[in-house]
Amino acid sequence: MTAPATGPTAPAAPGSTEPPVAPQAPEPPAAAPATGPADGDLGEAGKAAIKKEREARQVAEKEKKALEARVKEFEDAQKTESERTAERIKQLEADAAKAKRYEAANAAGLSLSLAPRLVGNTLEELVADAEQLKQQLGSTAPAGPTPPPTPAPDRRQGGGPADTGGTMAAGRAAYEARKQRK
Structure with a gap:
């Protein structure tokens, strides 16, 4: 409902069935938003x-x-003993459901990181959901963490192709041989 207009009303047009319209007061100007210094200018x-x-x-x-x-x-x-027991049972059921999801993901060959996404109440339902998810992902899902690559051998490390025998005399002889080649 609108409030009745106060003040003089404008007369309606002669022969019109519309009620007279009261002139509306101008709206007050909107308050300007408070502006302050920028975040960095706090002082x-x-x-x-x-x-x-x-x-x-x-x-x-x-x-x-x-x-x-x-x-x-x-x-x-x-809490009563029965309430504590009920709470403990609820926690154990949640843990068992989580374990079922991981078991189903493992059985389907799905990455274990995707196990929480599986939906179902029984192990069979979870395995079926895991198989379906695996088909949807195709070969884009990694089967598990990839092992780090084997480093390439570095010939500068360790013994060279010639074995010097490991004695001081053999080391001295190898040194002299290298020195004479230069």
Whole structure:
């Protein structure tokens, strides 16, 4: 509903069935948005205030986590043995479902990193979903992590093609032979 117009009304056209229209007051100009210095132009006081606020927030978040832990501890203490058992069973079922997904991915030859994407309640359903996902991916999915490449031999390292025998005399002779070639 609109509010009734206040003030004088403009007369309707003669012979018109429309009600008279009240002239509308001009709308006040919209407030200009507050503009301040850009982020980089805060000045030392602004930067110090932001730093102080961030530190206070970190302290508050730590306190919040500590209080949440205390509340959880209190709630756990208030639980009955059957509630604790039910919660433990729920956690074990979730772990078993996760293990089934990884088992299905392994059975299908799918990368284990894709195991969380599998959907199904039984191992057979999960294996079927893994096979379907493997077909959709085609050969683009790696079967697993690739082993690092074997480095090429470097002839500058280790012994050369000639064995010097390992004695001082043999080493001296090899040195003299190299020296004379130059």
